[in-house]
Every structure is written in structure tokens, then in C-alpha cells.
Amino acid sequence: MRxxxxxxxxxxxxxxxxxxxxxxxxxxxxxxxxxxxxGLIFSGAGNSPIPVQVLNLDHNxxxxxxxxxxxxxxxxxxxxxxxWNESKFAALLGQNDDPIGLVIPNxxxxxxxxxxxxxxxxxxxxxxxxxxxxxxxxxxxxxxYFNLNASGGSEIVSIDQRYVGSQVFTYIDYLIPGLIxxxxxxxxxxxxxxxxxxxxxxxxxxxxSLTPLTRAEWLTSHFLWYMGITFVTAxxxxxxxxxxxxxxxxxxxGLVPFxxxxxxxxVSLGMLAGSVAKTPESAALIGNIITFxxxxxxxTFFPVSDFPAGLQGFAHILPLYYVIDGMNQVMLFSxxxxxxxxxxxxxxxxxxxxxxxxxxxxxxxx
Amino acid sequence: xxxxxxVRHLVKRYGNLAAVDDVSFTVRAGTxxxxxxxxxxxxxxxxxILEGLRRATSGEVRAxxxxxxxxxxxxxxxxxxxxxxxxxxxKITPREAIEYYGSLFGHRPHPDELLARVQLEDKAHSxxxxxxxxxxxKLGLALALTNDPExxxxxxxxxxxxxxxxxxxxxxxxxxxxxxxxxxxxxxxLEEAELLADRVAIIHHGRIIAEGTPPEIIAxxxxxxxxxxxxxxxxxxxxxxxxxxxxxxxxxRVEVELGAxxxxxxxxxxxxxxxxxxxxxxxxxxxxxxxxxxxxxxxxDGTLKAEGTT
Numbered sequence: 001m002r003x004x005x006x007x008x009x010x011x012x013x014x015x016x017x018x019x020x021x022x023x024x025x026x027x028x029x030x031x032x033x034x035x036x037x038x039g040l041i042f043s044g045a046g047n048s049p050i051p052v053q054v055l056n057l058d059h060n061x062x063x064x065x066x067x068x069x070x071x072x073x074x075x076x077x078x079x080x081x082x083x084w085n086e087s088k089f090a091a092l093l094g095q096n097d098d099p100i101g102l103v104i105p106n107x108x109x110x111x112x113x114x115x116x117x118x119x120x121x122x123x124x125x126x127x128x129x130x131x132x133x134x135x136x137x138x139x140x141x142x143x144x145y146f147n148l149n150a151s152g153g154s155e156i157v158s159i160d161q162r163y164v165g166s167q168v169f170t171y172i173d174y175l176i177p178g179l180i181x182x183x184x185x186x187x188x189x190x191x192x193x194x195x196x197x198x199x200x201x202x203x204x205x206x207x208x209s210l211t212p213l214t215r216a217e218w219l220t221s222h223f224l225w226y227m228g229i230t231f232v233t234a235x236x237x238x239x240x241x242x243x244x245x246x247x248x249x250x251x252x253x254g255l256v257p258f259x260x261x262x263x264x265x266x267v268s269l270g271m272l273a274g275s276v277a278k279t280p281e282s283a284a285l286i287g288n289i290i291t292f293x294x295x296x297x298x299x300t301f302f303p304v305s306d307f308p309a310g311l312q313g314f315a316h317i318l319p320l321y322y323v324i325d326g327m328n329q330v331m332l333f334s335x336x337x338x339x340x341x342x343x344x345x346x347x348x349x350x351x352x353x354x355x356x357x358x359x360x361x362x363x364x365x366x
Numbered sequence: 367x368x369x370x371x372x373v374r375h376l377v378k379r380y381g382n383l384a385a386v387d388d389v390s391f392t393v394r395a396g397t398x399x400x401x402x403x404x405x406x407x408x409x410x411x412x413x414x415i416l417e418g419l420r421r422a423t424s425g426e427v428r429a430x431x432x433x434x435x436x437x438x439x440x441x442x443x444x445x446x447x448x449x450x451x452x453x454x455x456x457k458i459t460p461r462e463a464i465e466y467y468g469s470l471f472g473h474r475p476h477p478d479e480l481l482a483r484v485q486l487e488d489k490a491h492s493x494x495x496x497x498x499x500x501x502x503x504k505l506g507l508a509l510a511l512t513n514d515p516e517x518x519x520x521x522x523x524x525x526x527x528x529x530x531x532x533x534x535x536x537x538x539x540x541x542x543x544x545x546x547x548x549x550x551x552x553x554x555x556l557e558e559a560e561l562l563a564d565r566v567a568i569i570h571h572g573r574i575i576a577e578g579t580p581p582e583i584i585a586x587x588x589x590x591x592x593x594x595x596x597x598x599x600x601x602x603x604x605x606x607x608x609x610x611x612x613x614x615x616x617x618x619r620v621e622v623e624l625g626a627x628x629x630x631x632x633x634x635x636x637x638x639x640x641x642x643x644x645x646x647x648x649x650x651x652x653x654x655x656x657x658x659x660x661x662x663x664x665x666x667d668g669t670l671k672a673e674g675t676t
Contacts, residue, residue, distance in 0.1 A: 008469030012455055012462070019457035019493070202453045206419060210447050211470040212439065364419045364438075 001220065005213050009221035017225065027187055031233045032240045034179050035172075038301060039245045042171050049078035050131045051098040055089055056081065061109035067120075067142060067157075068104070076138040090123060090164065099125045099164045100135050115151055119160040130170075136161065172245040174303045176237055177327035182300040183233045184262035185291065185320050188226040189270045193287030195222075196274020196361065205363035215358050219271055223354075226263040234259055254330040257343045262323045265350035268357040269319075275361035294320040299328070322346050369428075370395040370517050370548035371416060376425035378411050378572075385411040387572035388425075393550060393565075395516075398543050400563035401552040402654075404662060408572040409552040410450060413521050416550065417447050430516060443471065446510030450521040452503055456495040460486055460505045463494070467512040480508045483541075485534045500531025507538055517548045524558060536562060556655040568658055575661050580654050587661055588652030590623045593633050597644035604640040609633060621650070 017023050058064040072079050079102075084092050086103070093101045101123040111118035122139050124132030136159070143157040150156055199205045208218065234255070241247035273290055277283035297311060298304070298320035304312055315321045326342030329335040371393035378386040386408045393399040401409045414420040415427055418434035418441055427434055432441045454463055464477040481487045484504040489497060497505065503523060510518055520539065524532040539562050542549050553559055559566045560580050567577040576583045595601060602615035605622060609632060612623040622633050630649075637644065 004472070005470050008466050012458060012466055015462065016455050016457045203449055203451070204453055204455070206449060207452075207454065209419065209438075210417065210442050210445075211467065212443065212472070213470050 001217050006217045006221045009213060009218055010224055013221055013225045027229050027233060031183060031236045035237055035240045036244060038175055039172050049075055050135055051080050052077045052135055053082045053093055053096060053101040054079050055084055056104045057106040058104050058108040063109035063112050064104045070142045071138060074138045076134050093123050094164045100132060112156060115156055117156055119158045121160045121162060123162050123164050125164055172241055172247040173249055173332055176241045176247055176249050177324055177331050178300040179237050180234045180327060181320055181324035184230055184323055185266055185294055187229055188263055188267040189287055189291045192267055192270025193274040193283050196271050197277055197280035197283035201280055209363040215361055223264050223267045226267050227260055230259050230263045249331040250334060252330060254339055258323055258326050261346045261350050265319055265346060265353055268353040271361055272353060272357040294318045299324040319349050368395050372428045374426040376427055377423045378415060379423045384572050389574055391567050391577060393548055395548050396546045397564040398549040398551060398562050400559040400566045401569055402559045402566050403569035404554055407569045409569060410521055413519055413552050417519050444515060445517045446515035447519045448506035448510045448523055452506030454494045457493050459491050459493055461490040463505060464508060464512055467509050471513040473513055475512045480511060484508045484538055500527045518542055520551045522552055556658055560654045568661060570662050570665050575665055584652050584654060584657055587657045592650040593622045593630060593647060594650050595620045595644045595647045597642055601640055601642040604642060605636055608636055
């Protein structure tokens with residue numbers, strides 16, 4: 001491999017790309033559109049009251065009922081009484097469609113009239129920060145009102161906040177690594193499949209085969225380009241996620257390996273898919289068959305942990321899952337060990353696919 | 367002088383179809399060799415085998431002493447190729463394309479000189495997808511020259527071009543020869559082969575049916591030189607028993623085939639003696655095109671077998 005030839009080819013790739021306004025739009029504007037679209041659809045707070053599962057352990061004392069009817073009167077929440085076992089409340093709530101809950105403790109009325117501190121427990125949904133925040137605000141408001149009435153402001157009723165999941169991540173936090181993964185997958189896959197098939201049909205590979213440029217050099221220059229694109233789109237996605245939706249993600253150097261190995265994997269896979277196909281049409285079909293399941297089932301738009309068990313198992317055979325899971329480990333959970341494992345899977349896969357792509361991708365006939 | 371290209375008993379089969387069927391020829395260094403044939407004759411297959419883009423089924427092929435298939439990389443550094451219907455990256459300009467090729471070959475070409483040479487200076491900064499067919503082909507030619515090649519392979523370089531563009535490319539081909547490069551030119555334009563080629567091979571159905579310089583081919587396969595009179599058929603009737611030469615009459619013309627140039631005098635005296643009035647006379651000679659059309663036609667009729675070559 002000669003760096004000078006890779007560089008010369010990279011120049012051609014970059015120029016071709018920058019002179020194509022549609023491609024430019026898709027790589028620079030599309031990420032923002034995606035973030036905005038999914039962010040608005042799935043994490044926006046609606047105006048309708050938010051269902052809250054309420055377990056009243058104070059045996060329907062007058063005070064607790066007053067507290068709850070005041071809460072209902074805010075119109076922020078819609079109280080749904082449940083009669084679950086207290087020890088199973090969190091677990092049952094986790095399985096509920098509306099996993100936000102409130103527990104009024106036993107002795108709430110007695111403590112309140114004795115002006116002894118007492119805490120109500122609010123369970124919030126880590127994946128729905130907006131609703132959770134609204135409910136917390138409403139409960140806090142009602143508590144303040146009660147505190148003011150009883151003691152002129154000193155805190156009697158307090159809030160014990162717990163999460164249905166283990167940590168607080170909002171949908172947008174999951175969405176950022178997911179969508180970076182989405183673009184790592186789609187931008188090289190769609191265009192490499194097309195390039196592989198159409199360059200062959202138009203005789204451009206033939207033309208290149210008559211020069212000293214090697215296939216590995218050619219594929220490397222394309223990988224470098226898509227790696228560059230990936231860094232830019234990742235930056236745009238993180239930036240717009242933070243600015244538009246207040247996403248809280250860690251941006252560390254731990255992200256870099258995924259932004260390198262991911263594009264290497266999918267540039268090679270796109271090339272491989274385009275090379276085994278006989279015509280541009282069948283190449284597009286093969287490309288879609290590979291791309292679409294990964295596009296939706298690797299944790300791009302929704303965390304894989306939200307999937308039914310069977311689908312979760314399927315997700316684990318998709319290469320993109322490891323790219324996105326790795327970025328989740330880095331950006332959300334700070335779990336370096338698991339991120340390293342994910343990276344190992346991606347890198348090993350990328351090398352195998354790169355070598356296979358070089359093998360199968362011929363630029364002269366027999 | 368050494369041979370630039372040597373081909374012995376080349377065969378290329380696709381399944382049962384022999385696209386190239388036992389072809390042999392030699393191209394001497396510094397000459398223009400033209401492969402002439404109708405579409406589908408096997409020209410492109412042969413040239414692609416010579417370029418190392420396709421593998422021969424059997425036979426021996428050497429270009430610059432190299433096996434084009436197994437020593438392709440070494441060969442490609444020393445030859446220039448413009449394929450039929452040259453295509454390139456749509457958004458790239460001719461100047462950028464030449465710089466690109468220069469970097470790939472590790473040469474430092476002067477893009478402006480090369481572009482001037484193919485008469486494309488004014489399009490140096492136009493994107494490939496805005497170029498006309500002729501301009502694209504000229505760029506192909508310029509790229510084929512970036513690595514200062516010893517052999518240029520030109521596969522139907524002027525097909526579909528307007529006469530001006532065609533002439534521009536012919537000029538370049540002539541200059542290649544004058545610089546001592548060898549040129550392998552495939553074409554289905556007889557005129558092109560006749561004008562440019564030192565030697566011509568006529569290929570049809572994968573076989574060479576005639577080979578030599580254009581005059582040699584005409585001499586070997588053309589009809590003899592003819593005297594042609596604008597006259598009534600009565601002249602033919604008069605001449606036929608008296609000359610012992612082939613005489614034909616059609617469309618108000620009488621033609622006499624000459625066995626030897628000196629026959630012309632005998633024919634003229636006989637015409638004068640006939641007393642049949644005639645308006646004009648001319649000599650007629652087969653062109654390469656006449657020969658080509660006849661040979662291809664005869665081969666299609668099954669009345670001609672491919673000849674042993676050289």
C-alpha cells in the first residue's frame with residue numbers, strides 16, 4: 001500500500017462527494033433532521049395528564065386523600081390507584097405501560113398532623129425524562145403546599161425519588177449513540193454497494209485496474225473518507241442532541257475506536273455486497289437485505305433492552321449492535337470493560353470483512 | 367526491430383462460443399496496427415486480452431515481452447489504454463483526472479501540455495459529466511498518455527464522434543507513431559484503418575480473414591483494376607469476344623477488368639474501333655472498404671474460410 005496513491009484516490013473521492021449536493025445534504029443535515037424528528041416524537045411532553053400508578057399505604061386517610069386530590073387537581077397527572085404488594089411495586093411498575101408511580105407511606109396522616117417528616121416515593125421513568133420531570137414537579141408542588149399549610153414552610157413532606165431503571169437516561173441519551181450507529185451503517189453501506197456495482201458496470205474499475213492503484217488502496221481511501229464523515233456526523237449529532245434536547249452523554253476518547261472500526265466494517269461490507277452481486281439492481285437488493293434489519297434492530301432508534309427476548313437474541317448477531325452497544329457503554333454507562341469487548345468484536349469483524357471484500361471484489365474479468 | 371505484441375493461436379471461449387478463434391499476429395514496435403472488423407467480431411475481446419483485462423482460454427500472448435494476465439501490473443506501467451466508451455468520475459475535471467493519474471503512476475505529467483495535445487485545454491476545468499462524447503474520449507486519450515506508454519491500445523476511439531473530434535484524435539494517433547510508440551487500434555471504420563495503420567488485420571467471427579498493409583490486402587483480395595465507360599450495353603457485347611477480359615454492363619456503365627496495366631491500351635483501341643459512342647471513362651480500383659465488405663459477406667455466406675496468417 002502506497003500512501004501517495006491512497007491520498008490521490010482520497011482526493012478524488014472527497015471532490016466527487018463535495019460536488020454532489022444531495023450527498024452533502026444527507027451527511028450533514030440529515031443527522032440533525034433525524035435527531036430532531038425522533039427527539040420530538042418520542043421525548044416531547046404531551047399536554048394530556050400523565051398516568052401515575054398510586055399505591056396508598058395510609059389506608060385512605062383523609063390527609064392522604066387530600067394530598068392525592070390536590071395532585072389530581074394540577075391536571076398534570078392522572079391518578080390510577082393500584083393495589084400492588086409494596087415490595088413488588090417497583091418491579092410491577094417496570095412492566096407497566098406507564099411506569100411512573102407514587103407511593104404514600106403508611107402513617108402519612110399521623111406524621112403530617114404530628115409535624116414529623118414523612119417522605120412520599122416517586123418512581124420515575126429513566127427513558128421518559130419529560131414526563132418524569134413533570135410528575136416530580138407536580139408532586140413537589142403539592143408537597144410544598146402541604147408544608148406551607150402545616151408549618152409555614154419547613155419541610156414535613158419530602159420526596160424520595162427512585163428510578164424504575166437503575167440510572168436516569170432519557171430517550172435522547174440513547175438516541176445519540178443509536179443514531180451515530182445508524183449513520184455508521186447507512187452512509188457507507190448504501191453508497192458503497194452502489195459504487196461497487198455501478199463502477200463495475202460503467203467500466204471505472206476496469207479503468208482503475210489499468211493503473212498501479214490496488215484494490216486495497218482503493219478500499220482504504222474510501223474507508224478514510226467515510227471515517228471522516230462519521231466523525232463529522234457524530235459531532236453534529238452530539239451537538240444537536242445536547243443543544244436541542246439537553247442530552248447528557250459522555251464524549252470521551254473511548255468513542256474514537258468505534259468511529260474508526262465501525263466505518264471500516266461497513267465500507268468493507270458494502271463493497272463485499274456490491275461485489276458478489278451481478279447487477280446494480282441485485283446489489284441494491286443485497287445491500288437492503290443486509291442493511292434494513294440492522295437499521296432497526298441494533299438499538300438505533302430504541303434500546304435493545306426494550307425489545308422482546310427473542311428480538312434481543314437476534315440483535316446480538318447483528319454487527320451494528322456491537323458498535324452501538326459499545327458507544328452506549330462509553331457515552332452512557334462508562335463501562336470500559338464491556339466497551340472494549342464490543343470494540344474487539346467490531347474490529348475483528350471489520351478485518352475479516354475487509355479481507356473478504358478485497359478477495360471478492362475483482363476489477364477485471366476472467 | 368523488436369515486436370511490441372506477439373499473439374500465437376489465441377482462443378477465447380465463453381461457454382461454447384469462441385469469441386476469438388485461433389488468432390495469430392505480430393505488431394512491430396513503432397508501428398500502427400489496426401484490427402478491423404464489424405461489431406461483435408472479437409476485436410474488443412482480443413484487445414482486452416492484450417491489455418491483461420481478460421484471460422485467454424488458450425494460445426500465447428506477449429505484450430512488451432510480458433504475459434498480460436500474469437504480469438499485468440508490470441505491463442500497465444508501460445502501456446496506455448483507452449477503452450471503448452471511456453467513462454470516468456462524473457464530478458472530476460480533466461485537469462484533476464490527469465493529476466490523479468500522475469500520482470497513481472508516480473509520474474509528474476504536465477496537465478496543460480497533455481490537454482493541449484488532445485485539444486482539450488478549454489475544458490480543463492469542466493466536470494466530466496458536462497463533456498461531450500468527443501471531449502470525454504479526448505480525456506481518455508490524455509489519461510492513456512500520462513505514463514508515457516510504449517504501446518497505446520485504442521479500442522474504437524472515434525466511434526460515435528463528430529468528424530472534427532475524429533480528426534483531432536487521428537492527429538494524436540499520428541503523433542504517437544512519430545514518437546516511436548506502438549499503437550494497437552481497433553475500429554470498424556475502414557477509412558480510419560486505411561489512413562492510420564501500417565498493417566491491418568480484418569477479423570470476423572473471431573477469425574482473421576486478411577492481414578497485411580492496406581495495399582497488400584487490396585492486391586490479395588480486391589478485384590483487379592477496372593476501366594469504366596459511360597456507354598450502352600452494346601459496347602460490352604462488342605468488347606467481350608475480342609479482349610478475353612471480364613466485361614460487365616449495368617446502369618449505363620460498361621466495366622472491363624484489367625489483367626495487367628498494359629491491357630488498358632488494348633481496351634482503349636478496341637473501344638475506339640467499336641464505333642459505339644461513349645461519354646466518359648475512368649479507372650476504378652477496390653478500396654479497403656470494398657475488400658472488407660466482400661470478405662465479410664463471403665464469410666457469412668460460408669464461401670470463405672479464414673486464411674492462415676502471416
